Amino acid sequence: MIIPLACLIPLSPNTLTLLGFAVSLAAGAAFTLGKPFAGGLLILFSGIFDVLDGGVARAKDRITPFGGVLDSVCDRYSDGIVFLGIIAGAVNGRLVLPPILQIEVWLWAGYALIGSFLVSYTRARAESAGCRKLSVGIAERTERMIILALGGLSGFLGWALVLIAVFSHITIIQRVLRAKSILSKPSEADFQKP
Numbered sequence: 001m002i003i004p005l006a007c008l009i010p011l012s013p014n015t016l017t018l019l020g021f022a023v024s025l026a027a028g029a030a031f032t033l034g035k036p037f038a039g040g041l042l043i044l045f046s047g048i049f050d051v052l053d054g055g056v057a058r059a060k061d062r063i064t065p066f067g068g069v070l071d072s073v074c075d076r077y078s079d080g081i082v083f084l085g086i087i088a089g090a091v092n093g094r095l096v097l098p099p100i101l102q103i104e105v106w107l108w109a110g111y112a113l114i115g116s117f118l119v120s121y122t123r124a125r126a127e128s129a130g131c132r133k134l135s136v137g138i139a140e141r142t143e144r145m146i147i148l149a150l151g152g153l154s155g156f157l158g159w160a161l162v163l164i165a166v167f168s169h170i171t172i173i174q175r176v177l178r179a180k181s182i183l184s185k186p187s188e189a190d191f192q193k194p
């Protein structure tokens, strides 16, 4: 469904990637200003650009190695900006969120941020060691962003952060174990000598 739509989009994949990043800046600002519903919508809107950039690249045969790097780097920045926006909103009192399990929500956001970065880093580091198919785990970026967006939209942002913090750390363990399994018994299907 995306392919026909993607052919109609007059923008380059890299422009779409950067636009998606710009929208995530707005999402972070919305959380800082204490507007979680707007923040949730903007996460989804940013996600559409993250879907479209690759879709346009494939539809127009404009896939580039740099585009892949730009997509991933912008994803990390977007993750960081959104979580930092939540932390800033909670600390400046605009985002009023009660503690969960006796832990301040800004701290849950910090755990979620570390977990999100480490999920992606584990994959990148394992792939640089030769692993393929490290896109495993219960909290890949799509799942994390959808949980966060729905948390903002539903009024359960605090619990969404708890879910992301817990699920992302489980995903790190899943990816480390998968990398260990691949690297200890390399096979053609899932290992490529770096």
Ligand SMILES: CC(C)CCC[C@@H](C)CCC[C@@H](C)CCC[C@@H](C)CCOC[C@@H](COP(=O)(O)OP(=O)(O)OC[C@H]1O[C@@H](n2ccc(N)nc2=O)[C@H](O)[C@@H]1O)OCC[C@H](C)CCC[C@H](C)CCC[C@H](C)CCCC(C)C
Binding pocket: 002, 005, 013, 014, 015, 017, 043, 044, 045, 046, 047, 048, 050, 051, 052, 053, 054, 055, 057, 062, 063, 064, 065, 066, 067, 068, 070, 071, 141, 142, 143, 145, 146, 149, 153
């Ligand atoms: C409006 C239409 C025109 C657009 C239609 C799009 C819709 C089909 C999808 C809309 C879903 C949207 C809400 C997004 C939600 C997920 C998002 C928040 C999280 C991000 O997901 C990541 C996304 C893309 O992942 P990647 O970036 O890794 O993949 P690609 O970009 O495809 O490929 C990367 C690859 O491409 C090359 N490349 C890239 C960029 C570039 N510049 N150059 C390049 O060469 C290079 O090779 C790169 O390596 O994955 C998302 C997957 C899935 C489609 C989304 C999941 C849908 C979800 C279930 C929707 C539920 C949303 C929500 C529950 C609805 C609630 C509604 C609310 C209002 C109540």
Ligand SMILES: O=P([O-])([O-])O[C@@H]1[C@@H](O)[C@H](O)[C@@H](O)[C@H](O)[C@@H]1O
Binding pocket: 071, 072, 075, 076, 116, 119, 120, 123, 124, 135, 139, 140, 141, 142
């Ligand atoms: O799912 P995840 O591994 O946390 O994050 C992913 C990165 O590992 C990948 O490099 C990128 O292309 C994806 O868009 C997504 O950002």
Ligand SMILES: [Mg+2]
Binding pocket: 049, 050, 051, 052, 053, 054, 071
């Ligand atoms: Mg993308």
Ligand SMILES: [Mg+2]
Binding pocket: 050, 071, 072, 075
């Ligand atoms: Mg991406």
